[in-house]
Amino acid sequence: MSVAEVISVAEDLRPVLIAKGITKSFPGVLALDNVDFNVRAGEVTALLGENGAGKSTLIKMMAGFYAPDRGEITVDGVVLSPDPSSAHRVGVATIHQDAHLVPAMSAAENIMLGRWPTRYGWLNKRLQKERAARALARVAPHLNPSTPAGRLSSADQQLVEIARAISEDSKVLIMDEPTTSLSPPEIDRLFNVVEDLKSKGMSIVFVSHWLEEVFRIADRVTVLRDGRLIGTRPISELDHDKVIRMMVGREVRDTILTKRPVGDVVLKVSKLTRENVLENISFEVRAGEIVGMSGLVGAGRSELAAAIFGIDPYDSGSVEIGGIAVSPNDPKAAIEAGVGLVPEDRRQQALVGLMSVKSNITLSLLDRISSFGFLSMAKEQAIADREIRALAVKTPSSKTRVSTLSGGNQQKVVLARWLARKPKLLILDEPTKGIDVGAKSEISELILRLAEGGMAILLISSELPEILTLTDRVLVMRSGRISASLPKEQATAETIMSFATTG
Amino acid sequence: MADRVPQSSGLSALRGRISFIDLVQSLGLMAIILLGGLIMTAMSPVFATVRNIENVLQSATIIAVVAIGQTFVILVAGIDLSVASVLVLSSVLAVGLVQFQGLSPEIAIILALCAGLGIGLVNGLAVTKLRIPPLIATLATMTIGRGMAYIYSGGTNIAPVPRIFIDLQASRFLGVPGVIVLTLVLAALAQIVLSRTQFGRSVYATGGNPLAARLAGIKTERVIIAAFMISGLMSAIAGLLITARFEAGAATAAQGLELAVIAAVVIGGVSLFGGEGNIGSMLLGVLLLGLVQNAVNLLNVPPNWDSVVSGLVIAAAAALDVYRRSYLEAGMRKKIIAKAARSTPKTS
Numbered sequence: 001m002s003v004a005e006v007i008s009v010a011e012d013l014r015p016v017l018i019a020k021g022i023t024k025s026f027p028g029v030l031a032l033d034n035v036d037f038n039v040r041a042g043e044v045t046a047l048l049g050e051n052g053a054g055k056s057t058l059i060k061m062m063a064g065f066y067a068p069d070r071g072e073i074t075v076d077g078v079v080l081s082p083d084p085s086s087a088h089r090v091g092v093a094t095i096h097q098d099a100h101l102v103p104a105m106s107a108a109e110n111i112m113l114g115r116w117p118t119r120y121g122w123l124n125k126r127l128q129k130e131r132a133a134r135a136l137a138r139v140a141p142h143l144n145p146s147t148p149a150g151r152l153s154s155a156d157q158q159l160v161e162i163a164r165a166i167s168e169d170s171k172v173l174i175m176d177e178p179t180t181s182l183s184p185p186e187i188d189r190l191f192n193v194v195e196d197l198k199s200k201g202m203s204i205v206f207v208s209h210w211l212e213e214v215f216r217i218a219d220r221v222t223v224l225r226d227g228r229l230i231g232t233r234p235i236s237e238l239d240h241d242k243v244i245r246m247m248v249g250r251e252v253r254d255t256i257l258t259k260r261p262v263g264d265v266v267l268k269v270s271k272l273t274r275e276n277v278l279e280n281i282s283f284e285v286r287a288g289e290i291v292g293m294s295g296l297v298g299a300g301r302s303e304l305a306a307a308i309f310g311i312d313p314y315d316s317g318s319v320e321i322g323g324i325a326v327s328p329n330d331p332k333a334a335i336e337a338g339v340g341l342v343p344e345d346r347r348q349q350a351l352v353g354l355m356s357v358k359s360n361i362t363l364s365l366l367d368r369i370s371s372f373g374f375l376s377m378a379k380e381q382a383i384a385d386r387e388i389r390a391l392a393v394k395t396p397s398s399k400t401r402v403s404t405l406s407g408g409n410q411q412k413v414v415l416a417r418w419l420a421r422k423p424k425l426l427i428l429d430e431p432t433k434g435i436d437v438g439a440k441s442e443i444s445e446l447i448l449r450l451a452e453g454g455m456a457i458l459l460i461s462s463e464l465p466e467i468l469t470l471t472d473r474v475l476v477m478r479s480g481r482i483s484a485s486l487p488k489e490q491a492t493a494e495t496i497m498s499f500a501t502t503g
Numbered sequence: 504m505a506d507r508v509p510q511s512s513g514l515s516a517l518r519g520r521i522s523f524i525d526l527v528q529s530l531g532l533m534a535i536i537l538l539g540g541l542i543m544t545a546m547s548p549v550f551a552t553v554r555n556i557e558n559v560l561q562s563a564t565i566i567a568v569v570a571i572g573q574t575f576v577i578l579v580a581g582i583d584l585s586v587a588s589v590l591v592l593s594s595v596l597a598v599g600l601v602q603f604q605g606l607s608p609e610i611a612i613i614l615a616l617c618a619g620l621g622i623g624l625v626n627g628l629a630v631t632k633l634r635i636p637p638l639i640a641t642l643a644t645m646t647i648g649r650g651m652a653y654i655y656s657g658g659t660n661i662a663p664v665p666r667i668f669i670d671l672q673a674s675r676f677l678g679v680p681g682v683i684v685l686t687l688v689l690a691a692l693a694q695i696v697l698s699r700t701q702f703g704r705s706v707y708a709t710g711g712n713p714l715a716a717r718l719a720g721i722k723t724e725r726v727i728i729a730a731f732m733i734s735g736l737m738s739a740i741a742g743l744l745i746t747a748r749f750e751a752g753a754a755t756a757a758q759g760l761e762l763a764v765i766a767a768v769v770i771g772g773v774s775l776f777g778g779e780g781n782i783g784s785m786l787l788g789v790l791l792l793g794l795v796q797n798a799v800n801l802l803n804v805p806p807n808w809d810s811v812v813s814g815l816v817i818a819a820a821a822a823l824d825v826y827r828r829s830y831l832e833a834g835m836r837k838k839i840i841a842k843a844a845r846s847t848p849k850t851s
């Protein structure tokens with residue numbers, strides 16, 4: 001039975017999923033306050049709002065992860081009980097913001113996860129492969145069902161999750177920030193799949209902080225702010241500015257570039273080489289300069305950052321900060337030499353989930369806030385309060401566990417850590433990933449202010465607009481090499497893309 | 504930017520309550536302990552005597568001191584099975600070095616402590632440099648340590664012990680037995696180290712997310728090695744305590760002590776996954792375990808049944824704790840909604 005047979009397209013636009021009066025609180029936070037939300041058959045609904053607005057919380061409720069404190073969710077008239085398996089039964093499939101497949105299991109096993117077909121109680125591998133392959137063929141014909149999920153790119157992992165939704169004959173597919181780690185072609189492919197599913201009558205809910213994407217694919221927009229429903233409108237009634245006003249309740253300024261004086265060389269990378277990863281990389285970044293680093297996913301940008309910061313070893317070449325060579329493979333030495341890194345994967349590489357917001361902010365400052373090994377609690381508190389205010393981190397308190405913050409606010413905590421340390425060189429790897437529109441422009445301004453203050457900045461970003469507006473110079477990487485170094489005047493979307501793909 | 508700062512209405516009032524939860528959590532174990540104490544008082548005339556309580560606390564000191572060290576190791580997401588072996592090794596060395604080698608008791612004690620530190624160092628190096636899983640690495644040193652203690656002592660307890668141990672056992676500060684005071688001092692020191700020092704913070708970070716800790720500039724391998732060395736040192740100190748208590752270099756004592764210690768630490772709220780827990784509530788776990796042991800003795804539970812009874816009580820305590828925590832959270836949630844409903848005006 002395919003999705004198309006189950007849901008007749010003629011029934012279009014009737015609400016499939018209705019969430020009524022949803023209220024949900026966590027210790028210290030009212031995450032959702034009496035929110036109504038519905039999803040109609042054959043439509044794409046974009047769920048928008050600033051970081052911490054409550055989007056993921058609402059989604060987790062529809063996925064049966066949390067029970068609402070008040071309110072009710074029904075799918076085709078059936079009340080959803082707070083239990084993920086109930087959500088699956090009534091036809092709601094969800095791809096969470098921090099989702100995951102079982103890395104060691106094959107794509108096919110992941111698609112059939114928990115529903116492995118059996119015969120006489122034994123796993124029927126053949127049937128499993130067949131069913132998985134059928135679902136996979138619709139969204140990702142290029143994938144081999146027996147590849148372990150851990151070896152797939154994040155884009156392909158997502159497609160596997162979508163295939164799982166299809167194989168379950170889900171009526172509603174919910175995706176929480178599905179595009180954050182995808183490259184433009186991968187986003188295109190994802191959106192083609194979405195269009196296809198929609199035309200077959202499936203309802204899709206998705207969250208994105210990129211309005212371009214919203215206008216490209218959504219039929220309706222629902223906006224949340226501070227846990228309250230601001231409104232639901234057809235996309236045809238909206239434009240960019242209207243959406244932003246609904247989300248933040250005010251206008252967002254465009255970032256204005258100012259001319260900055262450029263100082264001495266802060267970072268000097270010479271002939272850096274790591275077999276099969278980086279090849280003969282040389283470049284410099286000066287104080288007050290913002291150097292962009294562009295390239296496709298997998299071009300070696302994060303690997304370069306890892307080598308500079310001493311996370312990964314390299315075979316030959318050198319990294320100098322302020323004229324002094326930093327020893328490889330030692331992040332502590334890099335930090336002491338004056339390097340800061342905001343890594344792409346904050347959950348894995350930057351945050352200690354069990355610790356408080358405060359302790360996470362000061363984690364790389366322990367030497368500065370202690371004397372004779374003893375921490376100064378007052379200093380720590382003062383620094384944390386200052387940075388929380390400066391970045392408008394939305395948290396009930398500085399003592400809240402960082403893992404309970406929304407995705408975007410967790411990212412701000414990582415930024416705050418390095419702002420507090422004031423390194424000479426700050427490497428930012430996709431700093432606005434998962435950050436809302438308002439905060440994005442704040443972070444852009446912040447980067448400019450830091451550069452004005454004389455910090456050297458290496459900005460790795462897949463967002464061309466971000467690169468184009470912020471940077472003084474763009475390095476383009478392709479298969480582990482720098483394929484171009486473009487001064488501001490020559491850096492355009494076209495030149496960058498051409499060097500990224502065929503330099 | 505000002506309007507994006509967290510809405511302060513009902514929330515600032517709740518701020519204090521977050522740490523309040525932690526407090527109530529340890530009060531939970533405390534409540535179980537008090538309740539158990541009351542029941543015991545009713546059931547046994549001996550229980551509530553000064554002598555019995557002192558006895559419970561004194562035997563708890565040995566587990567407590569070992570558990571302090573174990574807490575450091577579990578906080579960095581490790582586990583140390585070698586503690587009981589280190590304990591007996593330290594005990595036989597402290598007595599044997601005086602009796603067999605003719606060293607002064609002070610030197611013997613220092614060497615016994617060094618043996619503990621040394622085994623901790625070996626554990627730490629095996630785990631960090633050789634990347635042997637802690638369970639396996641310390642299983643090996645556990646077997647070796649016990650073996651060495653047997654070889655050195657000839658497989659029997661060594662007596663008599665130097666005067667200093669007799670004095671230690673008899674000592675009192677303000678009427679409180681010295682060993683109890685010593686344990687409390689060690690616990691207080693450990694708590695200060697964990698909550699107030701750079702090293703302590705590094706311990707939590709290393710256990711919570713080793714990669715993030717490393718990328719924040721923490722030398723995680725050194726932190727892990729140090730944690731194992733602290734565990735070794737604490738076990739060696741516990742070895743001195745047991746020497747004083749039994750008045751012998753106790754080669755055959757403390758069989759299976761490592762499991763009792765791990766159970767106490769976990770009941771005391773230290774997460775086996777690392778990064779979470781504190782000395783204060785951990786000690787309550789030790790106390791609870793000591794109480795159960797005492798109850799089993801006083802109530803004349805048939806010897807073959809005592810471990811079954813202890814196991815059941817441990818499971819019940821753990822379940823009660825989980826239940827209480829979720830009950831508490833539900834209550835908090837209701838309050839927040841009520842408060843928000845009262846204090847926030849509806850916007851658009």
Ligand SMILES: Nc1ncnc2c1ncn2[C@@H]1O[C@H](COP(=O)(O)OP(=O)(O)OP(=O)(O)O)[C@@H](O)[C@H]1O
Nearest residue numbers: 026031051052053054055056057404405406407408
């Ligand atoms: N498990 C939790 N415990 C405590 N607080 C939580 C928990 N989950 C979410 N919150 C809080 O609820 C609020 C809403 O969070 P949510 O994750 O829904 O935001 P979001 O709209 O998805 O934001 P983002 O765009 O940053 O992902 C936040 O203030 C967050 O701190």
Ligand SMILES: [Mg+2]
Nearest residue numbers: 056097406407
């Ligand atoms: Mg979210």
